[in-house]
Amino acid sequence: MIMNITLANFQLRAIAELMDGMNSDKREIILKSCTGSGKTIILTHFMDTYFKSFHKKVFVWLTPGKGGLEEQSKAKMDRYIHGASTKLLSDVMTSGFEENDSCFINWEKLTKKGNNALKDGERANFLDHIDKALDGGLSFIIIVDESHQNDTIKADDIIEYFKTKKMIRCSATPKNYKNAFMVNIPEEDVIAEGLIKKVLIINEDFEHDISVDDQVTYLIDKAIAKQQEIHSEFLRRKIEINPLIIVQLPNNSDALLERVESYFDSNGITYENNQLAVWLADKKQNLEEIEEPNAAPIAVIIKQAVATGWDCPRAQILVKLRDNMSETFEIQTIGRIRRMPEVKHYENDLLDSCYLYTLDEKFTEGVRLGLGKGALDAIKLFLKPEHRKFAIISEYKTDVPFPRDAKLALKVIYKYFEKTYHIDDKIAENKKRLEAHHYYFKGEIVDSTKSGSVSTLVKESFDNLYEINVHETLNTHKHGKEYHHCAAEIGLKISLDYSTINTLLRRLYLKDLKSPEKILELEVRNLYSFVINNKQRLKDDIAAAMASEMEQLGWPVKNITEKPVPFPQQFLFTYDGSAKSQIEMAKNVYKGYLSSAEVRSTSEKLFEKYCEKSDAIEWFYKNGDKGIEYFSIVYEDNFGKQKSFYPDYIVGTKEEVWVVETKGGFTKSGQSEDIDQYTPKKFAVLKKYLAKYNLNGGIIRQDKQSQELCICIDDYNDDIKSKSWRLLSQVL
Structure with a gap:
């Protein structure tokens, strides 16, 4: 069945960049794409776009693993692209290569000894089919999926047979290819579109000093409690999703496996009632349809890494156990719990986060190194009593037009x-x-x-x-x-x-x-x-x-709901526990707000420090970036689609309330470092809102020449030397 899907903006940009790569003088194109970004969707639509533009082309998509991933990828292209001509290796051996073919082939069927596909026999062998296609004027473009797993001499020998002038290598963790055209999909873009969870929370609410008699009972208790909390919230929203715990054992750990099984059993989670599953080389149970949103298993036990390509979007909690020796972190393991089950955020910190529980310090360090600001410590913070009565008018979308009108x-x-x-x-x-x-x-x-x-x-x-x-x-x-x-x-x-x-x-x-x-x-x-x-x-x-x-502001915005929104009574505060500075910011509206707050841009960090030191500012609040519990302003973009703009901060002085947005600064030579091309629009939207409710505010950026924060209040200008920009210290 063909599916009509709307590609995310970052996916369309990636397709455009892949097309640029095909037009470049580089032989190799590297597509760096995190797990959950829809890599297969990107590549299948790219191939379809390329076929529309060029003739006599054949794509050969090489996949790793023991089989199955090539069939999954072929099935997805058949589902997404109407009229696609897709083939597996068996189809190629029967009918050869033809124009506009997209051929999905497993690496191991070509590189392992004793493989029938490369033997001479009654039918033309695989290499003969390649030669026949080349003689017929066809040219090959190679896609190497999960390329980090198949960077071998044998693999390169196979690729050379195709005499390809272009090759696309795909991986979440590509190796260092010096002379290649890079297409890098930022994780921030994937998160912003709702495809993967906003943040990975490590060891939530762990004390600084803990005494543990048994890591199995301690960590699994935490995981079960979190699973029940998440499941309850899904049920409250009438969403049938049963969140899954992945318990990863170290290799060579049969004794630990028995302890894990026994402890789950004592909590009523067993193989017999289908709530426990296992996926090991010599033991597999309750894996049928485990990927389904409301499948019975609450937990699955695995070892070092599950099969490449395993996709289970309801997986949300990872328990990583250790046994004497620490094991190397693999980013693919974390990728298994990062997908959003319905490919959208729920605007709820509990549901939009994934959770890691581990006492393996080396693994934790690997997570931090691999995910950077995507892996953080977390703790609940509570609103100070004196700010509980504050409210600001927030605008909400009530009618979303068809995207890209x-x-x-x-x-x-x-x-x-x-x-x-x-x-x-x-x-x-x-x-x-x-x-x-x-x-x-x-x-x-x-x-x-x-x-x-x-x-x-x-x-x-x-x-x-x-x-x-x-x-x-x-x-x-x-x-x-x-x-x-x-x-x-x-x-x-x-x-x-x-x-x-x-x-x-x-x-x-x-x-x-x-x-x-x-x-x-x-x-x-x-x-x-x-x-x-x-x-x-x-x-x-x-x-x-x-x-x-001018165009965006020219279209009337319809069906907006306005209502007062207070500061949330509590929220999940994420921070970098490894940062040297852990100073509590007394002027923040939440008790326990630390200077190591993340994720924060450089401009946001500088502004928070400014607030803390300013004599004029009595309190400040960091607004969320999505969700009905946060302050937003609605506007309509040039595609006729309603969007919500979430200004970064609300600030209070003795007599005034300010709403400010922070952006990238200006270099010492005056060059803009703001990567948001919509900043002028957001300024106009903010200015209109401030006038409507008699508030103060503007856009704040850093001038690196003077090392000062500057604010624009009246007329937006991207030139720091213009009179539109004033020193923040002279205004607020």
């Missing part, structure tokens, strides 16, 4: 061209206006190359070569693929799939297609050449239109 995007693009190029309903005049701004309109395809000579093979020498324009007559068959490729690139730049961006381009520029947002009237041939020749300009202009402040 194409009609609204069409209007936004037209409005941007109207403002930037002064286009109107006089189509003939629009062409002249765009030509004046260096849009190219001739019906031929223009490419460029270099001419000249160089004495040294350095970049500067090549930069001095003459540029020659190559003019080619448009061929709709030949250049049709190139048009698809260019349109897909433009769409991916702004997180739109191919079919949507193709519709937009046709409505904006194609003749005989009625649309109130019509800029040009081109024949189909001329639309192809227009998009191909102006790909970069269109990409930049359409991206600018999507991010333009």
Whole structure:
């Protein structure tokens, strides 16, 4: 059954970057993608996009393990991509390789001795099928899944048979490939989209000094209590998910296995009642459908690592036991408890976190090193009595439009061209206006190359070569693929799939297609050449239109609920217990709030220190980034989708309340380090809210030249030297 899924923004960006990698001069592309980021979804949609743009191509997806992962990956592509031509090794041995094939093959079937796939026999062997495909003009692109597991001489020998010019290696932990094109998916983006849990909490509420007679009873008691707490919250919300505990034993630990089984049995969790499962090499029980959201097992016992590709999103708690020797941390183990069961956050700290209980210090150090700010200590903090009556008006979304509204995007693009190029309903005049701004309109395809000579093979020498324009007559068959490729690139730049961006381009520029947002009237041939020749300009202009402040604020925001929201009476405070500074911040509204609070940006840490030292500030509150219990302001983006903006801090003086957002600073030379292109929009939204409720506030950034925090209150400007920026100490 084909599934229609909406790709997350980071997944669309990854596809665009993979396309860039295919256009680069690098042979190898590294896709670094954490467990739970939807790597298979990204790659299958990338292959589909690539096939639309190029012909005579075959993808060969090589998977590790003892079998099964290649079948899972094939099944996912069949489910996600309509009309995909997918094959397993057995299909290749029967019918060979054909254009637009995506072939999923297990490594071990090619590299192990005695393998029938590589034996000469009655049928053409595997290598003959490769040669036949190459002789037929096909070219191979190799995808190496979990590449860290198969970086061997034998594996490289197999890859060489395909004579591939491009290879994509995928891993959550890629090795150091020096001369490769990197596509790195930040974990923060995956978390922001709700695919994986916000944070891993290590040894929650452990005392600083604990005496343990038996690690098994101590840690499993903690895990069972947490499982029951999480399950109760799911039941309260009428969500049928039974959270799973993974108990990881050390290798060579049969005696420890018996103790674990015995202790679970004493708690009524047994193999007989299906609440206990085991997955060991020589012992497997109650594993049928264990991945299902409401499956019976409460706990599963494993050893060093479960099978590659095992996907159980309800797994949320890991108990890591040790037996004399500490074992090396593997990030894939933690990955098993990081997925969100319904691919969304519940805006609840309990449900949006995963939990590790262990007395293995070496393993804990490995977790911290591997996950960084994604692995933290945690403790519950309670609101101080004097702040329990405070409340601020918060806005909530009550109607979420269909994501990426194409009609609204069409209007936004037209409005941007109207403002930037002064286009109107006089189509003939629009062409002249765009030509004046260096849009190219001739019906031929223009490419460029270099001419000249160089004495040294350095970049500067090549930069001095003459540029020659190559003019080619448009061929709709030949250049049709190139048009698809260019349109897909433009769409991916702004997180739109191919079919949507193709519709937009046709409505904006194609003749005989009625649309109130019509800029040009081109024949189909001329639309192809227009998009191909102006790909970069269109990409930049359409991206600018999507991010333009005036357009976003121009659309009315409907169906907003407003209500007073107090500070939460308690919350789960995460911090870095290994940090040297553990000073309690007296001005925070919570008792026990530490200077080692995480996750915090540099600007946030500097602002919290400023609050603590300022004579004018009496208290400060760090707002959450999602959830109805936190303060938010609603606005509508350029796709017509309602979004919630959560300003970072609420601050109190003797007479005023301030709402502030912190952003990346300015370098000593004045260059902006703010990576959020929507900061001007957020400033405008915040300013409008502050005026409505008679509050104070603004955007705070650090000026590294003066080492001072600066605030923008009236008119936003990305130049620190402008009068818009004032020293925070002179304002608050």
